[in-house]
Amino acid sequence: MHRVQIAYLQETRWKGNRWGEYNGYKLLYSESEGAKNGVGFLVSLKYHRNVIEVTRYNDRIMALILVLGEEVVMMVCTYAPNVRLGDLEKREFQDCLDLVVRAIRREERIFIGGDLNGHIGKDNDGYQSIHWGSGFGERNESGRNLLEFAVAHDLGILNSFFRKRDMHLITFSSGVQNTQMDYLLTRQVNGRWWKDCKVITGETTVIQHHLLVGDILLREKLVKGDRSIRPRIRWGNLKGDKVIEFKDKVIAKTVAQLSRDANRISEDMVTTIIHVANGTLGVATGKSSGPKDTWWWSEEVQNKIRGKHQSFRDLLRCANDEEQVRPKDKYKKAKREAKRAMTEAKNTADKLMNAWKQRRRTCYVQDYQSYRE
Structure with a gap:
């Protein structure tokens, strides 16, 4: 058990906009169209009471806002269209995500995570500020769009900031094909709070995708009462x-x-x-x-x-x-x-x-x- 407090879910494929409680977590998810898409969150009961707003933009983008002490944190779960879909659907997704990020104030923390269906590649040429060279594979057009999006909003890609072996970078495996398409993004000004980010090998999630875990330090100040003090x-x-x-x-x-x-x-x-x-x-x-x-x-x-x-x-x-x-x-x-x-x-x-x-x-x-x- 990795003590995950908030989990991003993609391809939920559940109808409706609902919530439920399971094994110490609150499940929040957005409506999907038939048997595809759908995103959601698993929020531990410890932090669920801090959720003040849940916004379901569509079946590919969902956001929730938490208040931790005096700090406002916005989580954005995404599921980007894959390469086989048309340019119109990809453009609609990018425009919606761009509007969501632009609406967030600079003093608020933001964490974007999910299946972004792009390969940023191992090389960081041209993107040294947001990509520190710890990627996997070769870059494609979707990965280049993701890097441009990160540069535009001054977001760092956590997967690339920690040097790991390939087994801790690969997020998708299908037969002999191994790729990296799941990412975590957050503001670069908060880089000193990043502790670790890697793929947990052998974790039981789904058949092809692997669990990507980010360890991020938040300055949580108690809202009710003070900590116990023993003179x-x-x-x-x-x-x-x-x-x-x-x-x-x-x-x-x-x-x-x-x-x-x-x-x-x-x-x-x-x-x-x-x-x-x-x-x-x-x-x-x-x-x-x-x-x-x-x-x-x-x-x-x-x-x-x-x-x-x-x-x-x-x-x-x-x-x-x-x-x-x-x-x-x-x-x-x-x-x-x-x-x-x-x-x-x-x-x-x-x-x-x-x-x-x-x-x-x-x-x-x-x-x-x-x-x-």
Whole structure:
């Protein structure tokens, strides 16, 4: 299972404009003419409540608009006429799709996907801005029209932006014929949010078409309520003079409870320690904003972090893809090493802190018993 949140469907061949719920997804589809065409969407229940509008333009183009936090996202599902159909039907499809895209405001996200029945080819000559050379096969006239459409609307073809083996580029197989005709397009200005795009081999969809999956990051802001926040005691401040102050306050509060029975005193010990820690050491709000709690960073961790930042700056200085190859590999390696060093240092610090807490708890019990004696 690839946790697909929104799926584009083509050749549904269902009559009417309806919706239904199946296996955790909402099915939305448009009317088809007889036993051909038809498009639709499968939207997970998680995002279906965010759908504010569904537009069925014809049996080849359908769109839905979602609101994710403060961001408006428009999904357009398409099924282009194949090469055997006449020029009139192809022109009608292109004109309709062009009008749909032109009506979308520049600040809105747009994702166009589906069977566009064109071959953009492996070479990107003349279209380097929207085709990064990770296509398949030879370009045909329909593929050239698709590239011209993408240039006109400043749309990038996700399939071509990630270098994959041929098996992860082929979207249609029929006998010995393998082609690429299914695509995902989105605005190039949002390119930094593209994570991956490839064909999932062996996935059960239909006999000839293969499942094309795009991994795209959306900045989703919660609309209702805030995320849960757990305040945390700043145990890292327990050092130096704070140790003596903390110990004296805990003993003083424990002495004040001597009039109670022993069982009640034992139960209140944890509450007493937490209350004193809140007032003596301070409490972190738990929010993501503000400086990180890095008291446990060792010298090794700091060196790894500085190395990662330097390798990233070196990567930004590269002017083209060829220059980015080695700096990019160096940055990925530095990133992995920094993450590994941080994890090891954090685990070590947690073990030391837990051991220290256990020792202090034992000392408090011993001090209390000595006082009673």
